[in-house]
Amino acid sequence: MNEIYSELILDLYKNPLNYGELKNFNIKAEGGNPSCGDLVIFTIKIENNKVKDIKFKGHGCAISTASSSLLTEKVLGKTIKEIKKISDKELNEMLGGIIQTRIKCMTLGKRVLDKAIEEYKKSGKNKIKVTIRI
Amino acid sequence: MNIKKIKEDFPILKKKINGFELVYLDNSATTQKPIQVIEAVNCYYENNNANVHRGGYELSRESTDLYEEAHKETAEFIKAKKMEEIIFTKNTTESINLLSFSLGEKLKKNDVVLTTKIEHHSNIVPWQQLKRKGIKVEFVEVTKDGKLNEKDLEEKLSFKPKIFAFTGASNVLGTVNDIKKLVKQGKDADALTIIDAAQFVQHKKINVKKLNVDFIAFSSHKMLGPTGIGVLYGKEELLEEMPPFMTGGDMISKVSCEKSYWNSLPWKFEAGTPNIAGGIGFRIALKYLERIGIEEIDKHEQKLLNYATKEMQEIDGIEIFGPEKNKLGIISFNVKGVHPHDVSSVLDRKGIAIRSGNHCAQPLMEELGIKGTARASFYLYNTKEDADKFIEGIKEVKKIFKVD
The missing domain is CATH 3.40.640.10 (Type I PLP-dependent aspartate aminotransferase-like (Major domain))
Incomplete structure (x- = not known):
């Protein structure tokens, strides 16, 4: 066991859960940070205001990949309101704790997801595709 | 060129990072300042x-x-x-x-x-x-x-x-x-x-x-x-x-x-x-x-560059970018299967500061077909021991990420 990355982060980096792309989605959100080069794409199926299915793909460091992957698990079955409530602190705890210098990597996926859901609600449409720059 | 004496002129190099003596290898981004300055x-x-x-x-x-x-x-x-x-x-x-x-x-x-x-x-x-x-x-x-x-x-x-x-x-x-x-x-x-x-x-x-x-x-x-x-x-x-x-x-x-x-x-x-x-x-x-003399500094950097490059070539799964000759004391590289940010974080835990990312040169990154690299850059106060710690750090990265 090393003190930098939890086993969970290393596992999720190598074998991310829910990796891929949904063909049948209501939201497709692509977001990233051009200065670090990380990119994440969420495809989300919404039913009765809840996340029915979600996948993610992209390329990123261990922390951003693990964080986005874990997030897809966490938000499954949740309402949009509930997703908004997930805090950075909670995310950090779920990941087993990350180093201070890498908070931005951890929150990248969450920021993209939050923004995507917001845009979806605002649009009033059944299907949207958005690009988000963090 | 007396590196030990030069190093003493730089107060920050005595600083401990995460319990380790600072090994500063991000000189292309900025250099440390001697006490005289x-x-x-x-x-x-x-x-x-x-x-x-x-x-x-x-x-x-x-x-x-x-x-x-x-x-x-x-x-x-x-x-x-x-x-x-x-x-x-x-x-x-x-x-x-x-x-x-x-x-x-x-x-x-x-x-x-x-x-x-x-x-x-x-x-x-x-x-x-x-x-x-x-x-x-x-x-x-x-x-x-x-x-x-x-x-x-x-x-x-x-x-x-x-x-x-x-x-x-x-x-x-x-x-x-x-x-x-x-x-x-x-x-x-x-x-x-x-x-x-x-x-x-x-x-x-x-x-x-x-x-x-x-x-x-x-x-x-x-x-x-x-x-x-x-x-x-x-x-x-x-x-x-x-x-x-x-x-x-x-x-x-x-x-x-x-x-x-x-x-x-x-x-x-x-x-x-x-x-x-x-x-x-x-x-x-x-x-x-x-x-100190610019030419002397250049010679010193070239020595460190050659030494570290040779050591890195001994490690599997390392890709070094850039020309073989006519280059500064800069090593831009990737560890296969590990993102550059993660390489940098592992090294940082040992007090070794390197840069990772696209280095403010996105068109070049695009041209090379990569998202980013990890980069170590030497200057006059770096020693062979610094290079050794850096190489050890890379081996540690491979161990943590279980890549071979």
């Missing part, structure tokens, strides 16, 4: 602080003299004709913005500015701003190992660009350009030649007079000096012709409500109260480098 800045504030070119009193004369001395020292360092050719800016980026603005005034629609694909964003983005005036910006292609494509260069120069702006050395790959040849090629095509020397002057000697280059730009903080001081060298006759970039205080000789007249060089281009303390600290940094 830190003391010079303190000393100025304690003893000589007053605005320059202003009061007719003793203290102002002192600060003016010290600030002007810094211009003279810089002129000597790059072998410029005189201090009138040395403009202090905030950094290389500002120096190039000054050129883009001021030279851009005379350019016309469809004129071409030629730069290259190995540039730092600071030598790309300012030129792109001229597109608003219908000026075209073109790029010399790079080869797979990060050198300028000579055939493409010749072809692009044949279209007679008005400006040819290129880097002395790549901040990402360490590629050292043949500046003598490039200036000559630029001149033969009747272009104004500009060298982004931010990664060059602290490692290689430069003689702007012999080189016959029109402008060069570099930053104090990458050569042991304070942040917030940059240099623009320009040929006197060209600077005389150019309109000022920023206007206001100190850069004028006479102001009426209708019209203003410019101050003499170099002050015409230094509007407002300048970074006096920074300039004074920079002068001491230059003196420090001259005392």
